[in-house]
Every structure is written in structure tokens, then in C-alpha cells.
Amino acid sequence: MSIKIYNTLTKKKEALETLQPGKVSMYVCGPTVYAEAHVGHAMSALVFDIVRRYLEYRDYEVRHVTNYTDVDDKIIQRAAVEGVDPIQIAQRYIDEFDRHLKDLNILTASEYPRATEEINSIVEAVADLVEKGYAYPLNGDVYYRVNKFPGYGKLSGRKIEDMEAGFRIEVDERKEHPLDFALWKSAKPNEPSWPSPWGNGRPGWHIECSVMCQSHLGDQIDIHGGGNDLIFPHHENEIAQSEALHGKKFATYWMHNGMMQLSGAKMSKSVGNLVTVDNFLEKYEPGVLRMMILNSSYRSPLTFNEETIGHAEKALKRLRSALRPALPKDGWEKGDLQKKTDQVIKLFLKSMDDDFNSAGAMGHLFDFVKEINLARDKGADPEYLLAAQDVLKELTGVLGLELELPEAQAGDAGQYIDLLIEIREKLRENELWELSDIIRDKLEERDVILEDTSQGTTWRWK
């Protein structure tokens, strides 16, 4: 059985065949760091975290590189407004983004290159493109000659002629072709700039990624990822640059995540319909955002609203219901949970192998939750139950979900809660309901939920 990946380049699901057996090189476009990150940015990071975790679970050695674009018009603008150095702006939001990645339980990438640290390689690449005839200098700028690259448009499915027809923005008359894009931009006063053969300037956005990808992963990579808003022009241009430079196919698989939707449109800074990662995490635990993504297809748009968030919270709770300890009783039972356990692993793999179909995989996990709960209700042996629960934790862990709450892992409150339960038992035996309800209510205020069953009382964290 092999993993299938939907490839934007071919518009088909294809079996994963890596350049080197057992190894995957993956480059994912990171954010431009000029403002607070919103949950849409987080979505992209989460999607590719899930991809990476799953590939690793399937025994691939994954080299995962994500860049930070730390020099660009908006960063410069922001710096001007605040009256600080653009580098400071970039650093501030990079630090913040790093923190979000940790908070969201996203595995650390192999490397996080930054454009400003790769200027030399970028200048070399641009010079190389000029030399090869794929680019031309123009008054201190350098432009990519789109017509020179025969495959231009192959990723986005566009034809150069079609795009000319519908061209809406004002065209820079100096350029040879309206679609020619900047590889190098000449410096304006008070802008960060670096020396180059064409004068002081800074790199264009697209060439950064081509160069960083090349310098950290090589001329050819297995997977290139990013949001589907980057397909054109960013990724199209990356292909044009990289393939012109190296004369080989750039990335084998192009993966794109769908856009986070808020109020019926793509969440974005420019529209202003956004929820920042910090805003989100003030109100919800990190697993909720991950669950929203897991419960749908990574390629589809994801609606962000109170209702869909609520669904994800409930879903998380439901998974956790299967982790409750065995009922306190004598005379344990066995069942066919072992068989179900083997089954769920197979079904989980089958779904995830199919282009990371996490929603399908979640369906199987929920089925498994029901089986575990059923076994528990029937009075399953604690060890027996634990074995199944471990599998559930393992599989959800592959998706990056942490079912066990930190308090539950750390606290030594358990012995005191047990003590309260014991006292409450006495009260209940004497039908002192009011007093026993006070204990239950007060514990719930402290996030401890008591559950009375015919076999006795158990507790769990809320």
C-alpha cells in the first residue's frame, strides 16, 4: 500500500515516489512577517504538520523546510509607520510565529531560512538567470522573461495569451511583457538594500523561495506546499525560476491547502476579516483548531465561525470520553476489543494513505471510541482497556492531537479527589443528597467531573 497525494501540477492523486527511497524533502511557504499571524496562517502550518507527522509515522525521514519572508514592501511600510528598523519588525513577528508553532503543537521544521540571510545566493541566482537569457536588467531592476520559459502556466493551468487578454492592472510599459515579474528591485531611499551587479536593491518575493529551497533541500524536492492562493503567481514563478536555473523538474508534488473562510470570504489582512492566533488561543485550547482541520479536507475551504469551532470542541471531548478509566468493580470481562483495535489501525492507514483523508480517518477513530466506551460499560479489564486506549492515543498523536490534558498528567490532586469521592460515598449511602451534590458541584467548579455508575464513582478532568 502506498501513499497517494493530490498533485496540483497534474490535478490527480498520485502514488508517492520519492527522489530517494525512504526520504521526503518538503518545502512549505511560510508567512511574510509584517503583522500578527491569523488562524489562516496557522491552518497552513497545521496542514503540513499533519502531512509531515503522517509521513514520519509511515517511516519516511522527512526534511521539512519553511521560510520566513523578512524583507518586503509591507514590512518596510510598517517599519516606516512605527519609525523602527524593518529588521525589528520582522524579528518581532518571527518570534511571535515561533511561539504560535509551539503553542499549536506543530513540530519544529528542519530549518527556517530567512530571505535576508540568503542574499548572496539570491544575487547569484538572478545573475545566472540573466546570463542564461531568462532575465533582463532594467534600470536597476531585474525581470524574469516569462516568454522564454516554455512551461509557464503549467501549474495554474493558464496560458500566457489568456492572461494577457484579461490583464487588469496597469502595465509597466518598460517591461518586455506584462507578465514579466521582478527578480530584483532597485533600492528606494530609506529602504533596506544590498549591493548587486545592478546596483543596490532587494530581492523579489518569488526568487527568495526558489533560492532558499535550493540551498536547503537541493535542485529537486519531493513536496512543495503552501496555501492555494499561492498557486499563481508565486508557485508558477518558482517553477519558472528553478527549472530555468537547474534544467530539471523542480518539485514532484505540489500540495495546496484550502483557505480559511470568515464571513464568506478568505480570511486576510487586507480585507480585515481575521482572527489572530492569539485571539483564538485566549478562548480555546490549541487542539480545537487542529480538530477543525482534521474534520474536513485540507484542500477545501474551511468555514471559521462559532458553530464550526463548537463542533470541533465537542469532537475533542468525544475522543476524550474513551480515555476514562475502567469502572471500579470486581470480575472483569474480556471482549473483542483486540480485533477492533487491529481493524481501526488498518482503516486509519487506509484513509490517511488516500491523500491524507483525515476526516475519513477521524470517522474510524470515532467508531473506535464507541467500541472502547462499550467495552468499558460492559466492565472491561483495566489493562485490556488501556491497550486500546493507548492505540487511540497513538493514532490521534499521529495527527498531532493531545488528548491528555496537561493538568491530568501533572497533578497529584488525584488522591484528594479520591478522598472526597470516598466521603461522598458515605453521604450518598445515607441519602444526604444535598451534601453530596455540594461536593460534586464544587469539584466541577474546579474542572473535575464526577460520574456515578452502578459500579461506583469515577472522575475525570472537564
Added chain:
RNA sequence: GGCGACGUAGCCAAGUGGUAAGGCAGAGGUCUGCAAAACCUUUAUCAUGGGUUCGAAUCCCAUCGUCGCCUCCA
């Protein structure tokens, strides 16, 4: 206007030729002192109209609608 994706129950959503997973919400029930949780039962013919096929949510065509890209963008 061009390119692409999508349209499955009240909501979210899986399923790409063989007769509709799962979650939330709703209804009824079991358990409970009450509750919560869990468990059991129950809720759709797959945007619309044609076509291909023994058979289609699944393939083809058309229509309507939503979203993305064509300008910075995860």
C-alpha cells in the same frame, strides 16, 4: 471575461460505478437519588435538468449557486 475547485441530512463532513461513514444538534429509551457521561433506537437518495450504463452521489453535457486565483496574500 479567463483558469480552477466545490455543491451530500438542521449544521460540519467521508464516500469517484453496485445501491449513502462519522461528529454536532433533535426525538425516544437504558443507567442514575437527581444529574452528567456513556450506551441503544431514530433522522438524507447525494444543487437542478438531460445523457452514458444492467446499475451513478460517483462518468459526460448543460444550467444555477458558492469559493479561490488572474494584484500583496497561508
